[in-house]
Amino acid sequence: MISTVLYMTMIKNIPESTKRAVHLLKEKGHHLFIASGRSPFLIRPILEELGLDSFIAYNGQYVMYEGDVIYGNPLKQELMERIYETADRHDHPLVFMGEETMKASVPNHPFIHEGIGTLKTEHPEHDVSFFKENDIFQMLLFCKAEEEVEYKAFREEIDLVRWHELSTDVLPKGGSKAEGIKRVIERLPYDQKGYHCLWRRIE
Numbered sequence: 001m002i003s004t005v006l007y008m009t010m011i012k013n014i015p016e017s018t019k020r021a022v023h024l025l026k027e028k029g030h031h032l033f034i035a036s037g038r039s040p041f042l043i044r045p046i047l048e049e050l051g052l053d054s055f056i057a058y059n060g061q062y063v064m065y066e067g068d069v070i071y072g073n074p075l076k077q078e079l080m081e082r083i084y085e086t087a088d089r090h091d092h093p094l095v096f097m098g099e100e101t102m103k104a105s106v107p108n109h110p111f112i113h114e115g116i117g118t119l120k121t122e123h124p125e126h127d128v129s130f131f132k133e134n135d136i137f138q139m140l141l142f143c144k145a146e147e148e149v150e151y152k153a154f155r156e157e158i159d160l161v162r163w164h165e166l167s168t169d170v171l172p173k174g175g176s177k178a179e180g181i182k183r184v185i186e187r188l189p190y191d192q193k194g195y196h197c198l199w200r201r202i203e
Contacts, residue, residue: 014050022050022051022052023051031065031188032050032052033055034050035056035180036055037059037161037169038058039057039058039097039137040062040064040099040100041100041101041102058171059169059171059175059177060176060177061137063184065184065187065188073172075170075172077131079157080131081132082154083139083154083158084105084128086153087141090143090147090150092141092142092147093109095139095140096131096136096139097138099137101124102124103126103128103131104124104125106126111142111166112124115142115167116140118164138169139169139170140167140169140170141167141168141169143166143167143168144165144166145162148160148168157172158170158171159174
């Protein structure tokens with residue numbers, strides 16, 4: 001199987017053995033999903049190369065099955081306003097992750113360049129109004145680990161998941177890939193014995 005983390009940060013190619021395995025499983029009638037912490041638009045090259053149209057993105061906050069969105073759990077508007085005000089006060093940039101694209105709260109910041117750069121993509125365009133006009137399923141908060149204390153007031157409403165020394169994911173409280181998988185199980189006409197989840201582990 002393919003790790004989206006390894007694909008996006010290092011290898012940028014899918015082994016032929018994985019492509020063959022996916023093809024064989026599809027031929028046998030299995031429903032295949034990719035479960036990723038990344039956005040739909042960042043994992044799109046993987047989906048296209050494997051010929052898949054079902055996935056769980058944003059750590060379970062956005063689920064698509066055969067081209068149709070079956071679950072979405074965006075961050076609340078009022079909550080994002082308060083987080084933005086706190087981040088702006090402490091000079092911590094944010095990246096707002098929507099369904100089709102992402103935008104930054106500042107036009108240029110070295111933390112964003114370094115963090116986003118590890119995903120082999122560029123600093124997003126500056127558009128601070130983006131989160132006010134679109135559903136946002138995840139935010140990237142750029143600060144050092146010791147600076148997360150400034151956001152302790154939000155701990156009952158969000159989960160912070162650090163993925164880089166300069167950045168942490170901001171997710172709705174309790175959001176997870178497991179929740180996304182649960183939504184898939186509710187949609188498909190099988191009992192729970194008919195599902196298999198393959199997880200990666202990186203030491």
